[in-house]
Amino acid sequence: MSLRVSDLKVYYKTLKGQVKALDGVSFEVGDREILGLAGESGCGKTTLGKSLIRMDGRMRHIGGTVELDGEEMPIGDDRRMNAFRFHEVSLIPQYSMSALNPTRKIGKMVAELLHSRGVALDAGKLRGRLDAVGLPHEVLDRYPIELSGGMKQRVVMVVSTLLDPSLLIADEITSALDVSTQKAVAGALAAFRDDGLVKSMIFVTHDLSLTYQIADTIMVMYAGKLAEKAPAKEIVEAPRHPYTRLLINSLPEVGVRYADRKLTGIAGSPPSLLNPPKGCRFRDRCPLAFAQCEQEPPVVEVAPNHSVACWKA
Amino acid sequence: MLKLDNVTKVYRVGAFGGKTLTAVGDVSFDVRPGEVVSLIGESGSGKSTIGKMILGLTPVTGGSITLDGVPVAPGKEYYRHVQGVFQDPFSCYNPVFKADRVFQMIKEAYYPGVSAKDWAVRVNAAVRDVRLDPDQVLGRYPHQLSGGQLQRLLIARALLLDLKLLIADEITSMLDASTRIDVLNLLAELKERGLGVLYVTHDLSLGTYLAERTVVLRHGRVVEMGETDKVFGNPLHPYTRQLLAAVPRLHASWEEAEPVTDCPYHRGEASGGLFEAEEGHFVACARLESCPE
Numbered sequence: 001m002s003l004r005v006s007d008l009k010v011y012y013k014t015l016k017g018q019v020k021a022l023d024g025v026s027f028e029v030g031d032r033e034i035l036g037l038a039g040e041s042g043c044g045k046t047t048l049g050k051s052l053i054r055m056d057g058r059m060r061h062i063g064g065t066v067e068l069d070g071e072e073m074p075i076g077d078d079r080r081m082n083a084f085r086f087h088e089v090s091l092i093p094q095y096s097m098s099a100l101n102p103t104r105k106i107g108k109m110v111a112e113l114l115h116s117r118g119v120a121l122d123a124g125k126l127r128g129r130l131d132a133v134g135l136p137h138e139v140l141d142r143y144p145i146e147l148s149g150g151m152k153q154r155v156v157m158v159v160s161t162l163l164d165p166s167l168l169i170a171d172e173i174t175s176a177l178d179v180s181t182q183k184a185v186a187g188a189l190a191a192f193r194d195d196g197l198v199k200s201m202i203f204v205t206h207d208l209s210l211t212y213q214i215a216d217t218i219m220v221m222y223a224g225k226l227a228e229k230a231p232a233k234e235i236v237e238a239p240r241h242p243y244t245r246l247l248i249n250s251l252p253e254v255g256v257r258y259a260d261r262k263l264t265g266i267a268g269s270p271p272s273l274l275n276p277p278k279g280c281r282f283r284d285r286c287p288l289a290f291a292q293c294e295q296e297p298p299v300v301e302v303a304p305n306h307s308v309a310c311w312k313a
Numbered sequence: 314m315l316k317l318d319n320v321t322k323v324y325r326v327g328a329f330g331g332k333t334l335t336a337v338g339d340v341s342f343d344v345r346p347g348e349v350v351s352l353i354g355e356s357g358s359g360k361s362t363i364g365k366m367i368l369g370l371t372p373v374t375g376g377s378i379t380l381d382g383v384p385v386a387p388g389k390e391y392y393r394h395v396q397g398v399f400q401d402p403f404s405c406y407n408p409v410f411k412a413d414r415v416f417q418m419i420k421e422a423y424y425p426g427v428s429a430k431d432w433a434v435r436v437n438a439a440v441r442d443v444r445l446d447p448d449q450v451l452g453r454y455p456h457q458l459s460g461g462q463l464q465r466l467l468i469a470r471a472l473l474l475d476l477k478l479l480i481a482d483e484i485t486s487m488l489d490a491s492t493r494i495d496v497l498n499l500l501a502e503l504k505e506r507g508l509g510v511l512y513v514t515h516d517l518s519l520g521t522y523l524a525e526r527t528v529v530l531r532h533g534r535v536v537e538m539g540e541t542d543k544v545f546g547n548p549l550h551p552y553t554r555q556l557l558a559a560v561p562r563l564h565a566s567w568e569e570a571e572p573v574t575d576c577p578y579h580r581g582e583a584s585g586g587l588f589e590a591e592e593g594h595f596v597a598c599a600r601l602e603s604c605p606e
Contacts, residue, residue, distance in 0.1 A: 041460075041489045149356065178355040178515040179559040183567060206489045209561040236563050250491045252522040254545060254560055258501045263522070265491040265498075269459065 002200040003029040003167055008064035010051045019273045021047040023224040024064070026299070029167070029200045029217075034193055036215030036232065037204045038247070042270050044224040045204045049169045051075055052202075053091045069166055069199075086117060090165035090198075094172040096156040100144040106155055107140030113159060129158045132195065133188040150181035154188060161197055168198040172205055182210065190214045209251055212236055217305070220244045223270050223281040226299055228313075230306035240302060240313040243282050280310070288312050314381055314509050315344040315367065315395075315478055321375035322362050322533075336362045337533040339376070342526075344478060349500065349510040351520035351541070353556070354530035360513045362533075364482045367511065368397045380478070393423060396471035397480040401487060402463035406455040412463065413451045415470045423474060439469040443499055461492035468499065479503065482513040497523055517560050521545055529553050535587065539594035549596045 006026050012019040021044050029035045037045050051059060052066060052075065061076030068088055074080040093099050101109050111121045127137055133154040144152055153173055161168060170189060174182040192198050205211055211218055212232050219229040220243065228241040239245045246266045256263065268285040271277050277284070279294040286293070292311045299309045322337040337359040344350045354360040365371045367378055369387025378385045385391065399405065406412055416436045420427060427435070440447045443465040450462055458466070464484060471479055481500060485493040500510055501523055514520050520527060521541050528538040529552070537550040548554045561567065587595035 040491060179517065179556060179561075180355065182561070183559040186561075207561070208490070209563045212563055213561045213567050247490060248563065250494045251563060252494065252497070252518045253562055254518045254521055254557065256518070256522055257541075258498070258523055262498065262501075263494045265493070265495040 001028050002031050002033070002069060003202075004067040006065050006067075008048075008051070008066060009062035010047055010055070011060050011062050012047075012058045013060055014058065014274075017274055018060075020276055021059075021224050021273055022051065023273075023276065025221070025224075025226050026064075027219060027226065027229060029202065031199055032193060032196075033217060034190065034201045034203055034215045036211030036218040037202055037221065038206060038208050038211055038218060039221040039227075040206065040247075040266075040270055042223075042273075043221045044273075045206075045221055046171055047224075048221070049091060049171045049202065049204050052167070052169060053085060053089055054078070054081065086160075086163045086165060088165055089167040089169070090160045090163070091169045091171060092153075092157055092160045092173050094175065096153040096173070097144070097149065099156050100152060102144055105141055105143055106147075110140070110159055110162070114162065117163065119163065126158070126162065129162065129197075132191060132197070133157055134184065148181075150177050150185060153177065153181075153185055157185070157188065157192075161192060164197060166199040167202070168192065168200075169202045170204065174205065174210060175207070186210065186214050208236070208248060209253070220247065223276060224273055225281060226307070226309055227282070228306075228308045228310075230303075230308075234303070234306055240306070240308045241310045242286050242288050242312070246287075314346050315511070316379050317341055317343065317363070317367075317376070318379075319376035320363070320366065320373055320378060322359070322366060322371070323374045335533055337366070340528075340530070340533070340535055341376075342528050342535070342538060344509045344511055346477065346509050347504055347507045348526065349504050349512055349524045350526045350528065351512040351514060351524035352528050352530065353514060353517060353520050355515055355556075357532075358530040359533035360515075360530055361482055363530075364397065364480045364511065364513050367478075368395065368480055389422065393474050394477040395480070396474060396476055396478075397482060398464070398467045398471065398484050400483040402460055402467060403455065405467055406463065408455055410454075412453055412455050412458055412466055415466065416473065419470060419473050435473060436469075439472045440466070442472055443469045444495070445469070459492075461488050461496060464488065464496060465499065468496075468503075472503075476508060478509045478511065480511050480513070483515070485519060486514070486516070493519070517545070517556060529556070535595075535597055537594075537596050538587070543591065543594040547591075547594070549590050549594075 008022055008025045010022040012021055039045050066073045066075050073084055110126060114121050130137055135151060135154050139147060139155060174185055177185060193201055203211060203215055215232050218232050218235040220227045222243050228244045235244060239248060250263055250265050252263055266285055271281055280297050283289045283293045297309045297311045299307050301307045302313055318341050320337060320340045324334045324336055326332050326334045340363060352360045352363060366373050369385055420432050437447045440450060445462060445465055450458060450466060455463060485496050488496060504510055512523055524541050527541045527544045529536050531552050537544055537553045548557055587597050590596050
């Protein structure tokens with residue numbers, strides 16, 4: 001088992017109190033597995049990704065453990081995490097345009113970055129990685145402004161994985177790209193896993209149909225908690241949690257027309273995590289809610305590798 | 314209603330404007346009342362430039378844009394009938410003022426004679442039209458509202474005018490999956506009330522969901538256009554096929570489309586008319602008749 005997260009709680013400290021962005025999440029990612037993480041905005045996806053690599057000043061590690069390759073990661077301790085950061089776990093951020101230094105050529109920037117981690121630049125390896133994502137070697141002599149959005153995103157992908165991390169977190173990396181670039185970037189990401197450059201991967205996105213293309217397992221989160229986790233095919237073909245079903249029903253597909261079949265969004269909005277409601281957090285928006293939902297549903301394994309947190313599942 | 318005839322836009326680029334870049338070349342299509350036309354293209358295909366030219370935000374280099382036969386003249390009278398909504402709702406509001414100030418600005422500019430009481434009734438009706446609860450959204454600051462709410466308020470603002478045409482430029486790309494559908498359904502309701510909508514997007518599935526007709530752009534030129542069913546049911550241009558194949562779908566894995574090779578349109582070099590493949594379905598492929606496909 002590559003990554004094991006047990007009962008992880010990460011809260012944001014604000015003037016009004018603690019925002020319970022991650023409230024007891026447990027899951028595992030196996031070797032050579034791509035875990036797709038889906039959910040609406042504000043359900044804790046990005047917080048989960050960030051807490052595995054670097055907590056910002058407002059985030060507090062309240063409880064739970066994270067184990068990577070059998071070793072516990074001190075995620076609450078910024079200084080001790082330095083040993084793990086980029087060597088063991090790495091992140092591809094969403095906005096590649098703002099991740100690159102505009103005043104440096106790409107090649108120089110990569111060398112400086114590696115120097116800051118105390119590693120010498122291996123030019124052959126860097127060129128090999130550029131080939132792997134389908135970028136010409138000339139990009140090393142270019143400034144970021146000379147590259148397109150998809151190319152910048154791929155440069156950031158190469159930089160994030162140069163130190164061969166075991167776990168790679170890709171946070172909404174394709175949302176700003178158009179469809180054909182999206183496909184190329186997602187393909188390059190899957191190739192990282194296939195070529196063994198990274199051992200496991202967490203792919204964060206709100207687009208279920210894209211996750212379905214590359215993920216082995218999909219985990220759906222709602223309001224800081226796990227709603228459902230199952231193999232990608234099962235989530236899409238036989239979802240058990242009402243939230244997953246509604247999420248899938250709200251996806252337009254090519255060929256679906258307003259005149260033929262009107263899609264519906266999910267009424268209401270996710271609850272405030274400052275004072276999350278007791279019991280099932282999806283209760284207020286759920287079409288199936290009944291009296292028992294006032295108690296919190298446990299995460300139950302309803303089929304092999306298929307866990308759901310719903311009383312009606 | 315809205316008609317574009319051989320519209321061309323050339324930008325001057327480089328130091329001292331020494332070079333030129335044709336962002337839009339020879340684009341002709343029309344939008345009728347009660348119809349959604351989706352304009353589909355990748356980044357740099359000129360789709361936003363077309364939207365801007367229709368809104369009069371940037372001048373046209375060649376060709377003409379007419380609304381009900383009258384050439385587009387940006388000004389108060391024109392904006393009474395044509396309005397635009399853009400991608401990022403957060404940057405459309407001034408963060409130090411309450412969000413409903415955008416309605417007040419419409420009143421000051423267009424309806425100075427309407428009494429405050431009557432205006433409040435109209436604002437409430439427009440806000441309800443976009444399926445928001447006036448009590449929840451009026452009197453709030455932009456940061457207190459969600460992206461979907463802000464985007465819908467901008468549509469409500471446009472509805473207060475005597476609107477004929479709405480330019481919706483990537484209005485759903487910053488919203489998440491479930492809010493996205495709510496906004497799209499709202500556009501569909503507006504369409505049923507007789508409004509013409511030009512829906513600019515790079516997302517094919519969103520485009521096909523709403524639109525009666527679709528225009529596919531590449532490098533500023535129309536590669537394929539016509540009724541949505543025909544364009545996507547029977548895509549003829551290799552570029553359209555490639556786009557379709559790249560759309561992630563839920564129940565099927567990505568298919569490999571044949572690569573687009575050696576097509577003068579693909580390289581953006583060729584110019585020429587559109588070829589009518591079947592009724593109401595136009596393809597810009599110079600080689601279509603001799604094409605082995």
